[in-house]
Amino acid sequence: MQPTRHTFADFVVIVSLVIAGLYLLVSGKTSASTVTISTTEGEVLKLSLNDDRLVEIEGRLGKSVIEIKDGKVRFVDSPCPHHLCMRRGWIHEGGDWVACAPNGIMVSISGDAKFDAITP
Amino acid sequence: MDGRVLSRLGGLAGGAVALYVFEAMLPSPMPWARIGLSNTFVLITLFAFGLRQALLVNLVRVIAGNLLLGIFFSPAFVLSFGGSFTAVFLMGFLWQRFVPPLSVIGVSCLGAVVNNTVQIVLFTLLLTRSIIAGPVLGGFVLLGVAVGVLTGFIAARIIEKLRLETNLHLG
Numbered sequence: 001m002q003p004t005r006h007t008f009a010d011f012v013v014i015v016s017l018v019i020a021g022l023y024l025l026v027s028g029k030t031s032a033s034t035v036t037i038s039t040t041e042g043e044v045l046k047l048s049l050n051d052d053r054l055v056e057i058e059g060r061l062g063k064s065v066i067e068i069k070d071g072k073v074r075f076v077d078s079p080c081p082h083h084l085c086m087r088r089g090w091i092h093e094g095g096d097w098v099a100c101a102p103n104g105i106m107v108s109i110s111g112d113a114k115f116d117a118i119t120p
Numbered sequence: 121m122d123g124r125v126l127s128r129l130g131g132l133a134g135g136a137v138a139l140y141v142f143e144a145m146l147p148s149p150m151p152w153a154r155i156g157l158s159n160t161f162v163l164i165t166l167f168a169f170g171l172r173q174a175l176l177v178n179l180v181r182v183i184a185g186n187l188l189l190g191i192f193f194s195p196a197f198v199l200s201f202g203g204s205f206t207a208v209f210l211m212g213f214l215w216q217r218f219v220p221p222l223s224v225i226g227v228s229c230l231g232a233v234v235n236n237t238v239q240i241v242l243f244t245l246l247l248t249r250s251i252i253a254g255p256v257l258g259g260f261v262l263l264g265v266a267v268g269v270l271t272g273f274i275a276a277r278i279i280e281k282l283r284l285e286t287n288l289h290l291g
Contacts, residue, residue, distance in 0.1 A: 010226035024258025
């Protein structure tokens with residue numbers, strides 16, 4: 001038996017590695033993202049990023065309005081003094097978050113933190 | 121180690137370094153990623169001489185190659201070192217235990233896939249704080265299989281030639 005002739009076992013190894021590679025390639029692309037809205041009062045809402053809706057939630061200072069639309073989330077209104085949460089605009093990537101600190105409301109999207117190939 | 125074996129190993133290590141440096145010049149989507157063609161020489165060494173000699177050729181390739189590229193001890197060097205040594209140890213184990221069912225091509229494929237996987241795992245552990253993205257790993261596994269088949273076939277032809285030319289012991 002020469003070790004330089006390809007064998008049936010080689011074929012099995014190659015096919016199983018290709019299947020494993022393709023499985024990894026398609027998995028994770030279809031993960032449905034969820035939005036978590038939590039307040040300092042301990043209220044936690046888990047909503048799908050795919051269902052468009054307006055959420056009104058009571059914080060320390062008053063009522064905040066959060067909009068979910070087209071797979072993105074933003075603060076529409078909040079009773080905080082500087083409106084930094086509203087200026088943050090839309091967020092949509094897994095691991096991204098936006099918070100209204102004065103009102104004690106945190107909005108985050110579940111999933112892996114984003115990274116690219118170059119930035120460590 | 122007699123002079124004939126030593127000269128052969130020198131030639132194989134030189135070829136591995138040359139291909140390694142050439143590969144770094146090819147355009148790549150990621151600056152530290154390589155195709156892995158220089159693994160051909162490590163495979164030839166493993167099948168024609170043995171695991172100890174293959175480790176030696178790999179050591180020369182990684183150190184001399186990275187010195188020539190000017191990235192010795194950089195993060196890319198750590199990835200290259202970790203990935204290639206894990207792959208050589210695995211290929212050595214497969215060569216000793218599983219070569220009757222497997223041939224050079226299967227060993228080469230598994231080595232290339234393990235090399236890529238270890239590199240991407242080290243990359244995410246050392247340079248990012250996120251967990252490994254499945255699609256990225258899948259892409260590297262598929263790339264590893266393709267390169268593994270290519271280097272396996274090339275190595276098989278050269279091992280046959282080496283066996284005809286000399287009466288060296290073959291595994």
